[in-house]
Amino acid sequence: xxxHLETSNDATITLPRITDRIPTVxxxxxxxxxxxxxxxxxxxxxxxxxRRLVKxxxxxxxxxxxxVKGVTFTAYRGEAIGLIGSNGSGKSTxxxxxxxxxxxxxxxxxxxxxxxxLGVNAALLNDLSGERNVALGCLAMxxxxxxxxxxxPEIIEFSGINERGDFASLPMRTYSSGMAARLRFSIxxxxxxxxxxxxxxxxxxxxxxxxRSEQRVRExxxxxxxxxxxxxxLSSVRDTCERTIWLESGLIRMDGxxxxxxxxxxxxxxxx
Amino acid sequence: xxxxxxxxxATGLTQAQLAARHGLRVAGERPSLTEYSRxxxxxxxxxxxxxxxxxxxxxxxxxxxxxxxxxxxxxxxxVYYLIFGVVLAQKEIPNFIAYLTTGLFIFNFTQSxxxxxxxxxxxxxxxxxxxHFPRASLPVAAxxxxxxxxxxSMVVLVGxxxxxxxxxxxxxxxxxxxLLLQAVFNAGVVMVVARMGSKSSDLKQLMPFIMRTWMYGxxxxxxxxxxxxxxxxxxxxxxxxPMLVYIELARHALLEQTPxxxxxxxxxxxxxxxxxxxxxxxxxxxxxxxEQEYGRG
Numbered sequence: 349x350x351x352h353l354e355t356s357n358d359a360t361i362t363l364p365r366i367t368d369r370i371p372t373v374x375x376x377x378x379x380x381x382x383x384x385x386x387x388x389x390x391x392x393x394x395x396x397x398x399r400r401l402v403k404x405x406x407x408x409x410x411x412x413x414x415x416v417k418g419v420t421f422t423a424y425r426g427e428a429i430g431l432i433g434s435n436g437s438g439k440s441t442x443x444x445x446x447x448x449x450x451x452x453x454x455x456x457x458x459x460x461x462x463x464x465x466l467g468v469n470a471a472l473l474n475d476l477s478g479e480r481n482v483a484l485g486c487l488a489m490x491x492x493x494x495x496x497x498x499x500x501p502e503i504i505e506f507s508g509i510n511e512r513g514d515f516a517s518l519p520m521r522t523y524s525s526g527m528a529a530r531l532r533f534s535i536x537x538x539x540x541x542x543x544x545x546x547x548x549x550x551x552x553x554x555x556x557x558x559x560r561s562e563q564r565v566r567e568x569x570x571x572x573x574x575x576x577x578x579x580x581x582l583s584s585v586r587d588t589c590e591r592t593i594w595l596e597s598g599l600i601r602m603d604g605x606x607x608x609x610x611x612x613x614x615x616x617x618x619x620x
Numbered sequence: 621x622x623x624x625x626x627x628x629x630a631t632g633l634t635q636a637q638l639a640a641r642h643g644l645r646v647a648g649e650r651p652s653l654t655e656y657s658r659x660x661x662x663x664x665x666x667x668x669x670x671x672x673x674x675x676x677x678x679x680x681x682x683x684x685x686x687x688x689x690x691x692x693x694x695x696x697x698x699v700y701y702l703i704f705g706v707v708l709a710q711k712e713i714p715n716f717i718a719y720l721t722t723g724l725f726i727f728n729f730t731q732s733x734x735x736x737x738x739x740x741x742x743x744x745x746x747x748x749x750x751x752h753f754p755r756a757s758l759p760v761a762a763x764x765x766x767x768x769x770x771x772x773s774m775v776v777l778v779g780x781x782x783x784x785x786x787x788x789x790x791x792x793x794x795x796x797x798x799l800l801l802q803a804v805f806n807a808g809v810v811m812v813v814a815r816m817g818s819k820s821s822d823l824k825q826l827m828p829f830i831m832r833t834w835m836y837g838x839x840x841x842x843x844x845x846x847x848x849x850x851x852x853x854x855x856x857x858x859x860x861x862p863m864l865v866y867i868e869l870a871r872h873a874l875l876e877q878t879p880x881x882x883x884x885x886x887x888x889x890x891x892x893x894x895x896x897x898x899x900x901x902x903x904x905x906x907x908x909x910x911e912q913e914y915g916r917g
Binding site for chain 1: 646750
């Protein structure tokens with residue numbers, strides 16, 4: 349944490365330490381263009397669809413979105429980086445590119461190990477009990493069955509879903525959205541990740557859970573991982589991240605210590 | 621690979637050089653085939669747990685619960701027997717009930733595996749986007765779920781076969797390799813349809829019709845001797861139809877007197893093994909080649 353502040357202020361002091369800083373994510377001039385379906389609109393009649401099939405042209409209601417337009421940065425081991433910006437600025441897109449779920453059209457993204465993306469949409473099997481979902485999620489992350497049996501009570505304890513009765517043995521479809529999100533975060537946070545990408549997941553829990561999860565993010569980081577946090581809640585970025593990248597319309601507007609970046613971002617947002 | 625002029629001020633390296641120096645890999649890169657197979661094997665516990673969970677979940681809303689695992693094939697057999705055995709009064713085949721149910725249950729194994737497999741990627745996007753595991757786990761688990769269903773059906777089938785007066789013979793043991801070969805064949809086909817179904821949802825609409833056509837070409841509901849009336853090329857085609865082959869193997873193992881299209885038993889086993897190998901390996905390689913595309917979009 350301290351190291352990073354030093355590099356941004358005084359390069360000469362940190363020069364010998366540079367060998368200690370191991371990059372975990374290197375993003376090199378990445379461009380992401382994805383295609384979205386506009387949904388029903390003009391030219392969606394069966395006849396038009398058949399003509400497209402014959403002529404092999406793409407549907408007219410598909411639009412290309414240039415979401416990330418040349419982003420370059422390096423993240424190092426032990427860093428927690430906040431990503432802020434207005435809606436549609438490309439924050440989530442760049443996370444998905446780092447996770448390898450969206451291809452970059454130009455440039456490259458290099459990562460150490462396999463980054464895990466933790467979003468609020470990470471659904472497991474809703475017909476199964478919370479307990480079985482924990483076991484399944486842990487196995488899906490590649491844990492050994494013995495470890496899973498040992499970790500399951502800890503994970504359920506951490507998620508706090510049993511605070512109001514024995515919810516762990518009930519199917520997940522009976523959970524409130526906050527409870528389900530808490531359980532999902534707890535499952536993903538149970539494993540040590542080289543790179544953990546969190547997309548708005550911390551915003552869902554109540555205050556007590558948010559405190560615990562922020563603590564967990566700090567632990568994950570100390571366990572030599574890198575954590576990315578996308579959030580619109582500037583307070584949770586301020587509490588967990590010491591470095592922040594501000595994206596605006598697919599470009600990096602600012603990259604530096606959280607306090608500086610958030611101050612500039614707030615000035616920008618208030619002006620709008 | 622982009623070659624940018626942007627250089628890290630502290631180290632004097634470009635981003636690409638920095639990544640190479642610390643051994644970073646391109647995000648979302650596809651592993652080699654051997655590495656992929658190794659990873660899939662490492663995830664065997666997940667595959668088993670997931671297959672089991674799906675089986676439990678599929679009955680979790682039914683009052684009778686897991687009993688449906690046995691009731692479904694039984695009801696199925698009853699309906700088809702009513703139509704083809706009673707209404708159309710099939711006389712040609714001795715012990716028609718056993719003939720029909722054997723074919724039905726064996727075909728149903730492939731049919732439900734393929735139908736589940738078509739959606740095994742598209743219905744699990746949440747899981748795929750959240751966690752990293754070899755995606756082939758999902759179609760393999762779909763096959764395994766149906767294999768467990770098949771074992772329940774086999775209990776029903778053995779009951780029907782015994783009640784209709786077939787003797788217990790050593791040949792019954794041949795069911796084990798026959799079902800295993802069919803399971804490998806299914807896994808391969810499921811991986812193919814899983815990749816195809818991950819791109820276009822049109823396949824899901826089409827699949828029931830394809831499967832029904834396949835069923836009529838596999839001699840499930842009527843005597844296979846009917847196929848002899850076809851022109852020779854069509855009869856040969858049907859003779860090598862993998863589903864017909866697996867059904868004939870099961871009928872040969874369980875039933876004493878039953879019409880078979882393939883007279884040579886050796887040939888039947890060779891064709892069954894060849895189909896399992898071809899579909900198993902081909903399907904796996906085909907699925908692996910699409911590995912980095914699943915969950916995108």
